[in-house]
Amino acid sequence: MSRIENTFARLKQQNRKALVGFLVSGDPDLETSERNCRLALDNGVDVLELGVPFSDPTADGPVIQASGQRSLAAGTTVSKVLAMARRLRQDYQTPIVLFGYVNPYFSYGYEKLARDAAEAGVDAFLVVDLPFEESGELRLHLDKVGLEFITLIAPTTPDDRLKILLQDARGFVYYIMVKGVTGARAEMAVDVSDHLIRLRQHTNLPVAAGFGVSNGSQARDAARHADGVVVGSALVKAAAAGRLADLVKELRQALDA
DSSP states (O other), X not given: OOHHXXXXXXXXXXXXXXXXXXXXXXXXOHHHXXXXXXXXXXXXXXXXXXXXXXXXXXXXXXXXXXXXXHHHHTTOOHHHHHHHHHHHHTTOOSOEEEEEOHHHHHHHOHHHHHHHHHHHTOOEEEETTOOGGGOHHHHXXXXXXXXXXXXXXXXXXXXXXXHHHHTTOOSOEEEEOSSSSOOOOSSOOTTHHHHHHHHHTTOOSXXXXXXSOOSHHHHHHHGGGSSEEXXXXXXXXXXXXXXXXXXXXXXXXHHHO
């Protein structure tokens, strides 16, 4: 079993939900970013999503956009993100997912990217803007080195499309709870449970729900019909404010309650 499979299986056995935490690599610099990643892992994050900054993000709200711009200004590159992942892997067995956009990966070269990521201890990739029909080449190279390609599902995805997207899905399924970009919301979408129940009919993989979760109460609500919750913008904002550990602890406590 992969690290992702082991993590979700262990948490299910313990009747607990996974906390998937997203942070932008290199914000405000690589050294501070790595300290924040370690802080998040030490306080209860079960799966770490390392954001790879990109100049033209299409799915990111203002908080993550600003974080990505700070990271790019600090000189963050794919190679530097992989080096940071390698250092984290020396001390943690927590699954690491590289979360980003296709252009930097294409420029790096899919075959080299897959090989270098596997050597660094990365477990999976989540590529926001790569359509399933165009993902075959990247998935082929990831498969060769045992890395997983995480599938994104939107609330607008119809059943016939679900079957296509989930037929070869691996690791876990990332369910986007809202229509729109990332960012904390004051309230959760009311139809999340219905969509998650429908999604379960098409996959046995663990499902993590994200986009919009900003506090423990929302995390608890989102986790009712999911195996885990993804928190991004709220963690990025908390890291910038020096309260990352407090928020991770709050989320962890809510999910374990």
